[in-house]
Amino acid sequence: MEDAVKIFNIMESKDEVSWNAMVTGYSQSGNFEAAFKLFNNMRKENIPLDAYTVSCILMACAHLAALRMGKQIHAYVIRHHRYDASVYFVANCLIDMHSKCGDVDTARNVFDSMRTKNDISWTSMMSGYGMHGRGREAVEIFDKMQKAGFIPDDISFLVLLYACSHSGMIDQGLDYFDSMSRDYGLAASAEHYACVIDLLARSGRLDKAWKTVEEMPMEPTAVIWVALLSACRVHSNVELAEYALSKLIEMKAENDGSYTLISNIYASARRWKDVARVRQLMKNSGIKKRPGCSWVQSKKGTASFFVGDRLHPLSPEIYALLERLIDRIKSMGYVPETNFALHDVDDEEKNNLLVEHSEKLALAYGLLTTSPGCPIRITKNLRVCGDCHNAFVYISKIVDHEIIVRDSSRFHRFKNGSCSCGGYW
Template identity: 50%
Template sequence: MVSVVQACAKLGSLHRAKEVDGYIREMNVARNVIVDTAMIDMFAKCGSIELAKEIFDSMRVKNVISWSAMIAAYGYHGRGTEALGLFPMMLASGVTPNEITYVSLLYACSHSGLVDDGLRIFSSMKNDYSLKPDVSHYTCMVDLLGRAGKLDEALKLIEESDIDKDQGLWGALLGACRIHKNTDLAERAVRSLLEMKSDNPGHYVLLSNIYANAGRWDEVARVRGLMTQRKLKKLPGWTWVEVNGEVHRFGTSDGSHPRSKEIYSFLNSLLERLEAAGYVPDTDFALHDVDEEVKKGTLSMHSEKLALAYSLLATPEGTPIRMTKNLRICGDCHSFVKFASAVTERAVVMRDASRFHHFQGGTCSCNNYW
């Protein structure tokens, strides 16, 4: 059952998660710390922090992995304050934190902008528990500082660390450079990645996007040429929604869905409603050397928007919408869904490659910090 629960967590389907939970209860499967901890992770990754907390609160025995799982769950739902609030409760229960606990805490800080708390926790790890930070802890710290715009501090932390640096560490810095449009430091990160013979196309795409934002189209062409030379392909973006037990997948400019014409027609009308409410397409996320109108047209066909339009068409009014994306949601789509949640009066839960976003009433749980 632990294997089934873990598979369901990867799938991200709340409907399936509830079925698995129901089966465990109906068949009186032995509930122990291993099964319950897996279920905490499953419900959290399927978008319900409330059901994860119910399992956690019902546990008679909690070990360090259970506490760490619940802290991590709060972290990727952007509820950093709640994540940090569990830590003193864990200590009071007599459970000693380990390296995984600190990864969960630092991750929670990085996705909620809790820079001072993250620095304090990182120091506590070494000074209070004599735990040596590894590359995963440093990656969280680079991500934390980088997201907050403290790019020089993030670089200094990398350079002064005595760990074996990996692609994830430099990739975190590169991602922060994308957010804050720091071309020079991005090039520094990419040089280090190239020295490691990085074969992750995402690193090249990030650098290409940074050049595109800066209008350096010759550099964009050079990076894309390098990708071609190294036979690296950009991972296509997909967004999935589950309606009535059936999964529907959408790509950018996708016309393969049986209701495609209806979806595009509805999307156009929705776009007009959102623009009337104040939504303005952010063409910085249309990374092509074309005019503004073409950029707007490209943005309007992103997979997130198509999936949202279909969900609004195919589900009853007032019901929450749940979507999953394999990449990080783009800034324009993030703004679009925020406005849509207000105009249509629908709650939208999106799981992307970075975290969960809970949209409702024109706001997002991430507070634009992802």
């Protein structure tokens, strides 16, 4: 890309092909911010967009959860294209973008408007429902796909199992797993087994999950050990968590997320010496913990927050609002889950640390800058904190907003004192 940029910058005359090639290159190389910047320059220069560039910029919107920009591109598509066979890949990207930006119902509208669908269309729609915890709708799409004459493949089943896992549909998910080989002659891969193990472990059936690991026809992959490790965090199984981490270290597949999970498990058990040992292991391995970061969209633009962030101009108002909110929800029964403050300090200090979590700061900013009744959309680079999740459930009872949180795993929609995840996250 560096060489491409140099050539692009020295061109005396740039046509739509050269502009589109650059936006596509940035998107496909993962530099979505640069793709956005160049795309905006294209719009200022009135450069026509081709279908491939539209698809790539939609990918960037999906990655950055930039729904406002995504809606503008959607409007452009409606004005300049139809959902026919020549641009169905654009419609597929619209389905993916809306789903990943928290608007799965609009994704379904796009899906229903398509006169021609391919296997990616069906899979994208199932995946969208899955990440929003709407497993029953994902199953509905799966059934309609077969009625339309499409034969499910291994990817279809992978997405379906994911949807079942994130919706608490344990028995149905296991039935689909068995159906792969029984009804369709498909051999389950390690990824399919990882979904089943996650399905079982997430629901607390750790014994059956472990038995599935032992009975696998292939060696367990890193994804499987991470699934077990994550479930151990929820169900406080220290022994199995230690074994899973040892396997990841043995495979040289451990990362900051794995160490953070085991550190969280030790902290919950108040094993502070083990927490310190894990941090030393990370230091010795050269692995640095990614800082939690949350960003939120409002009518004033997008704002990003790190834990304990006080650099934003509205920080005094943000912390004052959080203090009022926490006091109010405590009177409603909220009890801070101090085991998510991963430091050996007293409870008062832990409460202060919990207030500083990035997703809480993002929520307070959203409440200060978003019009009443409008949804607040928050994206976090890591898994949402358990205490923040609990606090958001209470806060959703007293604010006039739906709170939509996209973390590294799935979506959480908080409204009227409940979350769409139903506890399966």
